[in-house]
Amino acid sequence: MSKVPNSRKWHRSLTIAGGGRNLMDPRQRIDQALERALxxxxxxxxxxxxxxxxxxxxxxxxxxxxxxxxxxVALACGDDAPELTDAAAVAIEMLHCASLVHDDLPCFDDADMRRGQPSVHKAFGEPLAVLAGDGLILLSFQNLAEAAALHPQRLGTLVSLVADAVGVPNGIVAGQAWESEPEVEINDYQRAKTAALFAAATMAGAAAAGGVAADWRILGERLGEAYQVADDLRDVASDPETLGKPVGQDAALGRPNAVAQFGVAGAVGRLKGLIDEAVTSIPDCAGAQALRALIRKESESFLPQALASYAA
Amino acid sequence: MSKVPNSRKWHRSLTIAGGGRNLMDPRQRIDQALERALxxxxxxxxxxxxxxxxxxxxxxxxxxxxxxxxxxVALACGDDAPELTDAAAVAIEMLHCASLVHDDLPCFDDADMRRGQPSVHKAFGEPLAVLAGDGLILLSFQNLAEAAALHPQRLGTLVSLVADAVGVPNGIVAGQAWESEPEVEINDYQRAKTAALFAAATMAGAAAAGGVAADWRILGERLGEAYQVADDLRDVASDPETLGKPVGQDAALGRPNAVAQFGVAGAVGRLKGLIDEAVTSIPDCAGAQALRALIRKESESFLPQALASYAA
Structure with a gap:
């Protein structure tokens, strides 16, 4: 249930941008890497x-x-250590999955469904859901450390990037913990809950390929913020089947929400502005032009169909 | 509430064994490193x-x-990178603390007390207890990666050692998950729940100081097994105030227990045998003799007073 259509096109173009080194469909490459790590x-x-x-x-x-x-990003930077790129992508995805498993627990969202199937605690019970989340966090690092054997000097940056994106003070865990505070600032909250891991996703791609991680921070941060605003828009515009999770959840739980803060038109404007900033931030490199075009194209799909009229 | 008395003596001697490089009391050194990491x-x-x-x-x-x-172990190996030694010790302790926080959750032990104070979920609620455990796991790696800046070639081993000790297939998380299985083999279970982190503790000390981690595995494994057997003995012999957690817990929860399996005398014999093997395994190095004597002395305190007659 991809929130981003046209993914096949995106994959093929990025593969070409990466010099054809890896001819595998990226979704397939990621799933195979996840499979190996498991x-x-x-x-x-x-x-x-x-x-x-x-x-x-x-x-x-x-x-x-x-x-x-x-x-x-790794392909745009040359992808000279494909095993490390895979491990970086696996870490980013596994840490994301771990956060979903723990967020779904009865003491948080108490979600019965996730990605169109029963949540982990519904399918396996709460003890194994807690442990599965913990196990995925750890597996991210086990896998990264093993994959970095040939490039030990890249490991420190990668471990810091992905752990910071999920931990304290500004990662997903910190973002989730803001929900236990009496007051929360919407930008801090969303940056920690979503933008941090997106920023780590682009930076880790660069770091895995020997690039300069910091050059790719803005791309990830802006896409992460855009993704969050789009999620807020979906939360008011979509139906449960499209999303795979209950609609109106944020409002029901009293969470900060860009639509509640800026209105629908304001949130759409913010979304477009963030994508512009993301695309503009892509540093010059062999695959820059192709990556810019693709991200602009992909990002169009962020906006729910029902709200397309606002984008005019 | 230390389970191991005479710790001050142990600290001082180890400091001397380490060539006097770090004159700070080790408990103080560890607590200060934890403080900095927090x-x-x-x-x-x-x-x-x-x-x-x-x-x-x-x-x-x-x-x-x-x-x-x-x-x-790091001091016995020369402790040539004290910041990295500190980070290794911090990772070991924080991962241990994280496992306690999650083990205490209502869906596992539902423990009200831990180390003489309310458990984290009792004091802060379940959401923050889940997140505190996650945060501590991540902080272990954030801290390790940062501390390895001057010794990047040691980071991979350290990350693997500590993550393997807590993750799948044979770490604490896997050990805890065995409790959700219909059948469990006592040795696999205890190795994962306790011995794995003890083995990582000794090996990480060596790895942080540039030593050969594998040479120190048996020491940690045997001490971990001994610690677990001693814990099982305490479970039947102690009173709640001494332990700080409810007595007879393992039996009440139907957990595998060395005393239930071998009887009290058999478990005491096993404990002594494990300590002998631990001491014998210490590799030759500058601080070997002192370390052997200390570990033997320390280990005497593993056996609960009430069972001392069995040790004759």
């Missing part, structure tokens, strides 16, 4: 139900938008 | 209650036995 869960001595719960959290998956960004 | 939780933009919950999970702490092992 191999540890069924190694001798591993508890079988935990393995099933961790797999359930990762497959079939959503749009894989974040790891596709990692791959896209 | 600095991120109160950095700008961080949610204050999460910071409090993470601190509550780490301080005042228990015996700090695992990070003291890390420090002890």
């Amino acid at each position: 191999g540890r869960t069924t190694a001798p001595g591993a508890p079988p139900l935990l393995a099933q719960a961790m797999r359930h959290a990762v497959f079939p998956g959503g749009g894989r938008f974040r790891p596709r960004l990692t791959l896209g | 600095g991120r939780t109160t950095a700008p933009g961080a949610p204050p209650l999460l910071a409090q919950a993470m601190r509550h999970a780490v301080f005042p702490g228990g015996g700090r036995f695992r990070p003291r092992l890390t420090l002890g």
Whole structure:
């Protein structure tokens, strides 16, 4: 259930931008890398139900938008260490999945469904859901460390990037914890809950390929903010089947929401502005032009159909 | 509430074994390193209650036995990168604390008390307890990556060691997940739940100081197994105030237990055998003799007073 259509086109073009080094469809490349990484869960001595719960959290998956960004930037930077690129993309996606598993727990959203199937705690019980989330966080780092064997000097940056994006003070865990505070500032909250991992996704792609991570921060941050604003718009515009999760959830839970703050037209304007800034920020490199065009094209699909008239 | 008395003596001797490089009391050194690492939780933009919950999970702490092992081995290996040694010890202890916070959750042990104070979920609620555990796992890696800046070639081993000890297939998370399986083999279970992190504690100490991690595996594994057997013995012999957690818990929860399997005398014999193997395994190095004597002395205190007659 991808939130981003036309993904096949995006993949093919990025593959070409990357010099044709890896002819595999990027979605396939990401899923195969995730599959390999999950191999540890069924190694001798591993508890079988935990393995099933961790797999359930990762497959079939959503749009894989974040790891596709990692791959896209790594390809634009030359992708000279494909195993490390894969591990970076896997870490980004697994950390995202872990956050979804824990967010769905009864003490948070108490969500019955996720990505069109029962949430992990509904399918496997709460203990295995807590452990599956923990296990995925750890697996991200186990996998990164192993993949960095040939490029040890790139590991520190990668570990810092992905761990900071999920931890304190400004990552997903911190963002989620703001919901336990009496007051929350919408920009801090959304930056931590969404933009941080998007920024890590682009920067990790660069770092895995030996590029300069910081040059790719704005691209990820702006796309992450745009994704969050689009999610807020979807929350008011979509029906439950399209989304795969209950509609109006943010309002029901009293969460900060860009539509509530700026109105629909204001939120659409903000979304477009963020995408412009994202595209403009792409640094000059071999694949820059192609990446700019693709991101602009992909981002059009952020806006729900029902709100297309606002985009005029 | 240290489970290991005479710790001051142990600290001082290890400091001398390490060539007097670091004259600070090891417990103090560990607590200061933990304190510095927790600095991120109160950095700008961080949610204050999460910071409090993470601190509550780490301080005042228990015996700090695992990070003291890390420090002890690092000192025996020369401790040539004290910041990295500190980060390794911090990672070991924070991952241990994270596992306690999640194990105490209502869906697992539903423990009201931990280390003589309310458990994290009792003090801060379940959402912040889940997030504090996640945050501590991530902080372990954030801190390691930062501390490895001057020794990037040591980071991969350290990340692998500590992540493997907590993740799948054979770490703490896997051990805890065995409790959700219909059948469990006691040795696999205990190795994953306890011995894995002890083995990582000794190996990480060596790796941080540029030593050969594998040479220190048996020491940690045997001490971890001994610790677990001692815990099982305490579970039947102690009173609640000494332990700080309810007595007879394992039996009540139907967990595998060495005493139930081998009887009290058999478990005591096993404990002594494990300590012998641990001491014998210490590789030759500058501080080997002192470390052997200390570990033997320390380990005497593993056995609950009430069972001392069995040790004859």
